[in-house]
Amino acid sequence: xxxxxxxxxxxxxxxxxxxxxxxxxxxxxxxxxxxxxxxxxxxxxxxxxxxxxxxxxxxxxxxxxxxxxxxxxxxxxxxxxxxxxxxxxxxxxxxxxxxxxxxxxxxxxxxxxxxxxxxxxxxxxxxxxxxxxxxxxxxxxxxxxxxxxxxxxxxxxxxxxxxxxxxxxxxxxxxxxxxxxxxxxxxxxxxxxxxxxxxxxxxxxxxxxxxxxxxxxxxxxxxxxxxxxxxxxxxxxxxxxxxxxxxxxxxxxxxxxxxxxxxxxxxxxxxxxxxxxxxxxxxxxxxxxxxxxxxxxxxxxx
Numbered sequence: 515x516x517x518x519x520x521x522x523x524x525x526x527x528x529x530x531x532x533x534x535x536x537x538x539x540x541x542x543x544x545x546x547x548x549x550x551x552x553x554x555x556x557x558x559x560x561x562x563x564x565x566x567x568x569x570x571x572x573x574x575x576x577x578x579x580x581x582x583x584x585x586x587x588x589x590x591x592x593x594x595x596x597x598x599x600x601x602x603x604x605x606x607x608x609x610x611x612x613x614x615x616x617x618x619x620x621x622x623x624x625x626x627x628x629x630x631x632x633x634x635x636x637x638x639x640x641x642x643x644x645x646x647x648x649x650x651x652x653x654x655x656x657x658x659x660x661x662x663x664x665x666x667x668x669x670x671x672x673x674x675x676x677x678x679x680x681x682x683x684x685x686x687x688x689x690x691x692x693x694x695x696x697x698x699x700x701x702x703x704x705x706x707x708x709x710x711x712x713x714x715x716x717x718x719x720x721x722x723x724x725x726x727x728x729x730x731x732x733x734x735x736x737x738x739x740x741x742x743x744x745x746x747x748x749x750x751x752x753x754x755x756x757x758x759x760x761x762x763x764x765x766x767x768x769x770x771x772x773x774x775x776x777x778x779x780x781x782x783x784x785x786x787x788x789x790x791x792x793x794x795x796x797x798x799x800x801x802x803x804x805x806x807x808x809x810x811x812x813x814x815x816x
Contacts, residue, residue: 515562517550522563522570535571538563581725585788588725589781594694595656595733596780607691612733613653613677614698615669616741621645621757622749638748645753650741650761651677653695654734659772661737663765665758674702675715682716693719696733699726736775740768 526533539556622642630636652663666673709721724731745764751757
């Protein structure tokens with residue numbers, strides 16, 4: 515039994531198996547073929563593995579920080595979510611916005627489906643015709659639960675500037691002392707040039723970048739995941755105008771029920787996670803477990 519459990523805890527390709535993951539029957543077959551036991555069923559393997567909650571057929575994803583300045587860039591973002599900047603509380607006239615683009619959204623023309631009924635799930639036609647793509651740009655006020663968005667043919671410096679202009683033209687941002695814009699490192703708002711460009715266009719606005727490959731730090735991604743589940747899955751929009759109307763209509767609806775996301779993860783938590791992972795023997799680069807961090811960082815109430 516112990517040897518079979520050890521076999522289940524090995525990566526299959528390291529044993530020369532052409533698998534990404536294995537089933538109980540695969541493990542039983544390998545155990546018999548390797549001479550560990552004379553005979554073994556998949557059911558027995560399942561019972562042995564279940565006793566120790568070993569599930570080699572499942573997997574969880576990890577995020578490996580590649581930014582050498584990961585903590586330096588992540589910590590200010592986490593502070594802003596908790597109402598701090600450079601160790602000082604934000605004032606009543608300072609605001610934090612999280613922004614990004616959702617790209618290549620397709621309008622998919624399908625035959626009319628069937629609504630759900632008793633003992634029958636909703637049916638959606640699998641065949642479709644492509645009706646073009648657009649980009650949805652959005653900003654989320656993390657402390658006021660306010661949304662701003664616009665649809666564009668594509669992303670770029672000017673579309674993003676248009677979103678910023680829309681927000682900064684409105685109160686209370688127009689009269690704010692400072693408005694922090696948290697973004698990733700996409701081409702529309704990457705690097706020092708983007709910081710300077712935003713400051714020149716709106717002196718009260720300050721761009722704050724997340725580390726590279728750290729989308730979980732950007733709160734707008736939480737809203738995008740809600741939008742995807744609620745408004746875009748399944749996708750039955752006949753044309754780009756219908757798709758744009760759907761996106762903006764959901765934005766307006768969600769804002770009527772929205773509350774700030776309960777973000778619990780702090781810079782101290784980040785230091786503890788990285789320190790704990792650094793103490794582990796492998797691998798050499800520190801890794802952040804995306805699922806566990808997401809579960810600790812926010813709570814979606816809708």
